[in-house]
Amino acid sequence: MSIATPAPRGRPLSDRRPNPASSFPNLAKAFLEVSAEARDQGLLKRAPWFYILVGAGLALAFLGVGAGFVLLGQTWWQLLIAAALGVLMTQISFITHEAAHRTIFSHGPRNDRLARLLAAGVVGISYSWWDSKHSRHHGNPNKVGKDPDIAMDTVSFIEADAAKTTGYRRWITQRQGWLFFPLLSLEGLNLHYQGLRHLMQRGPVRGRWLELSLITARFVVFLGILFWALPFGMAIAFLAVQLVVFGVYMGASFAPNHKGMPIIGADERLDFFSKQVRTSRNIKGGWWATWLFGGLNYQVEHHLFPNMARPNLARARKIVRAKCAELDVPYTETSLGRTYAIVIEYLNRVGLAARDPFECPMTATLRRG
Numbered sequence: 001m002s003i004a005t006p007a008p009r010g011r012p013l014s015d016r017r018p019n020p021a022s023s024f025p026n027l028a029k030a031f032l033e034v035s036a037e038a039r040d041q042g043l044l045k046r047a048p049w050f051y052i053l054v055g056a057g058l059a060l061a062f063l064g065v066g067a068g069f070v071l072l073g074q075t076w077w078q079l080l081i082a083a084a085l086g087v088l089m090t091q092i093s094f095i096t097h098e099a100a101h102r103t104i105f106s107h108g109p110r111n112d113r114l115a116r117l118l119a120a121g122v123v124g125i126s127y128s129w130w131d132s133k134h135s136r137h138h139g140n141p142n143k144v145g146k147d148p149d150i151a152m153d154t155v156s157f158i159e160a161d162a163a164k165t166t167g168y169r170r171w172i173t174q175r176q177g178w179l180f181f182p183l184l185s186l187e188g189l190n191l192h193y194q195g196l197r198h199l200m201q202r203g204p205v206r207g208r209w210l211e212l213s214l215i216t217a218r219f220v221v222f223l224g225i226l227f228w229a230l231p232f233g234m235a236i237a238f239l240a241v242q243l244v245v246f247g248v249y250m251g252a253s254f255a256p257n258h259k260g261m262p263i264i265g266a267d268e269r270l271d272f273f274s275k276q277v278r279t280s281r282n283i284k285g286g287w288w289a290t291w292l293f294g295g296l297n298y299q300v301e302h303h304l305f306p307n308m309a310r311p312n313l314a315r316a317r318k319i320v321r322a323k324c325a326e327l328d329v330p331y332t333e334t335s336l337g338r339t340y341a342i343v344i345e346y347l348n349r350v351g352l353a354a355r356d357p358f359e360c361p362m363t364a365t366l367r368r369g
Contacts, residue, residue, distance in 0.1 A: 026327055027271045027273055027274055027327060027329070028271050030271070030273040030274075030323055030327060030329075031271075031272050031273040031304065033323065034273070034304065034316075034319050034320055034323050035305075037319050038305060038308075038312075038316055038319055041315065041319075043305075043308060043312040043315055043316050043319075044305070044307075044308060044312075045309070045312075046103070046104070046105070046106055046309055047309035047310070047311050047312065048104075050309065050310065050311050051095070051098075051104050051309075054095065055095070058088065058091055058092060058095070061084075061088055061091075062088060065081055065084050065085055065088060068080075068081050068084075069081050069229070074229075074230055074231060074234065076234065076237075078230065078234060078238055079237060079238060079241050081238070082237075082238040082239070082241035082242040082245070083241055083242070083245045085242045085245075086188075086241065086242045086243070086244070086245025086246040086249060087245060087246075087249060089122070089123050089242070089246045090245075090246055090249040090250050090253065091294065092118055092122050092123055093118075093119075093123055093250060093294075094253075094293075094294025094295070094296075095118060095294075096114075096115050096118040096119045096123065096127070097134075097294065098294070098295070098309075098310065099111045099112075099114045099115035099118065100112075100115045100127070100130075100131050100134065101306045101307050102307045103307050103308065103309050103310070104309075115127055115131070116128075116207060116210065116211065116214070117214070119211075120210075120211040120214035120215050120218070121214040121215075121217070121218055122218065124192055124195075124215055124218050124219060124222075125191045125192055125194075125195040125215075126194075126195030126196065126198050126199050126211050126215070127207065127211060128198065128199070128205060128206045128207050128208070128211060129194060129195045129197075129198035129199070130195065133148045133149075136148050137149045138303065138306055140264070140275075141258055141264075141275065141276065141279040141280065141303060142258050142261060142262065142263050142264055142279040143263075143264040143265075143266070143268075143275075144158065144263060144264065144265055144266040145266045146266070149258065150258075150263070152164070154169065154172060154183060155172075155173075155176050155180065155183065155347065156173050156176065156350055156351070156353075156354070157259065157263075157347075157350060158263065158350065159350055159352075159353040160353070162350050162351055162352075162353035162354045163353040163354060165354050170354050173350075173351045173354040174351050174352075174354045174355050175348075175351065176347045176348070176350070176351045177343075177344040177345065177346070177347035177348030177349075177351060178344065178348065180255075180343065180344060180347055181248065181252070184247050184248045184250075184251035184252065184255075185244045185247055185248055186247060187246075187247030187248070187250055187251045188242075188243035188244065188245075188246040188247030188250070189243055189247070190247070191247070191250070195211075195215070196215070199211055199212055199215075223239075226238060226239065252340075253292075253293050253294065253296055254296065255343055256281060256283060256299075256336075256339040256340065256343060257280060257281060257296060257299040258279055258280060258281065258299070259342075259343045259346060259347070260281075260342045260343050260345070260346035260347075261278070261279045261280065261281055261332065262278050262279055264279065273304070273323075273329070274329055276300070276303040276304050277300055277303075277304070277320070277324060277329055277330070277331060278329065278330060279303075280299040280300040280302075280303050280332070281299055281300075281332045281333070281334065281339065281342075282297060282298055282299055282300050282301075282317070282331075282332065282333040282334075283297040283299075283333070283334065283335070283336050283339055284297075284333055284334065284335050284336070285297060285336065289336070290310065290313075290314070294310070295310035295313055298313035298314065298316070298317055300317070300320060300331065300332075300333075301313045301316040301317050301320055304316075304320060
C-alpha cells in the first residue's frame with residue numbers, strides 16, 4: 001500500500017515527470033521537519049534496555065544451541081542445530097548493523113568496537129569491508145555508479161549491466177529472477193570471501209590485523225569443535241547447512257528493501273528526503289516483522305534516521321507517512337509475499353537485456369543459405 005501512486009519501479013527518475021518547481025522548497029525542508037517532530041517525541045533517544053534484553057535473549061539462544069549440539073551427539077539431527085545457528089548468526093548481524101549505525105551506545109567508538117567484535121569474532125566477516133560498503137549505500141541508495149549494492153555482480157540490477165554479461169553469467173542473468181533465492185544459498189560463503197579479500201588487499205585497511213585475528217580465532221574454535229565432535233561427512237553437512245541458512249536469511253532480509261524500487265541516474269540530483277523515501281520499501285507487519293528483519297522492515301524510516309533505535313521506528317513511520325501524504329511523495333509499503341514477487345519480477349525484467357534479440361527463423365534460414 002502506498003500513500004501516493006508509486007513511480008515505475010527500476011527506472012531512472014529522470015524518465016518520469018518531475019515535481020513542480022514550486023514544491024522544491026517544501027521537499028528541501030521536509031527532512032528537517034520530520035526530524036524535529038521525531039526529536040520532540042523522543043524518538044532519537046537510545047533504547048538501552050531494549051538492546052540489553054535482545055542481547056540477553058541471543059546469549060541464551062546460543063547457550064541453548066550449544067547444549068543441543070552436545071546432547072544430540074553424532075546424529076543427523078545436528079542439521080537442525082546447524083539451521084538454528086544460521087538464524088542466530090543473522091540475528092547477530094542485525095545487532096552488528098545497528099551498532100555500526102551508532103544506535104546502541106551514545107559513544108561512537110563503543111558502537112564500533114561492539115560491531116567489529118560481533119562481525120569478525122562471532123559472525124566471521126570483515127566489519128571494515130561491510131561498513132565501508134554500507135555507508136556508501138546509505139549515502140546514495142539505488143544511484144548508478146554510487147551505490148555498491150546495485151553494482152554489477154552475479155546478479156545484475158541495471159539493464160546496461162545485464163547486457164554486458166557473457167558466458168555462464170549471461171545464462172544466469174537471463175534467469176536471475178527465478179534463480180535469486182537459490183543463488184542466496186551461496187551468499188554466506190560470498191560474505192566471508194569478500195571480507196577476507198578486503199582485509200588481504202594492499203594499502204591501508206582500518207582494523208586489518210584485529211579483524212584477521214578475530215576471524216581466525218573464530219574459525220579455529222568453530223571448525224575445531226565441529227570436526228572434533230562429528231564425523232567428517234556430518235561436520236561438512238553441518239557447516240553447509242549453517243552457511244546456506246545464514247546466506248538465504250541475510251539475503252532475504254536485505255534484498256526487499258530497495259530492489260525493484262526506482263533507480264537514480266548517475267547525473268540526477270534529489271533532495272535527501274525524496275531520495276531516501278522513493279528508493280526504499282517497507283514491509284507490512286507488526287512485532288513479528290520487526291523481529292524477523294531486525295527492524296529493516298521499516299526501511300524508509302531507517303534510511304531517514306539511520307541511528308534511530310529499533311523500537312522507535314514504528315512511531316517514526318506515522319510521522320513520515322503523514323509528511324509524504326502532505327507533499328505527495330510516494331511511500332511504498334507492501335506485504336512480505338508481494339515484496340518478494342516484486343523483486344523476482346524486477347530481476348527477470350532486467351535479465352531480459354541479456355537475451356539475444358528476436359530473430360525470425362525464416363530470416364535466419366535465408367542468411368545461412
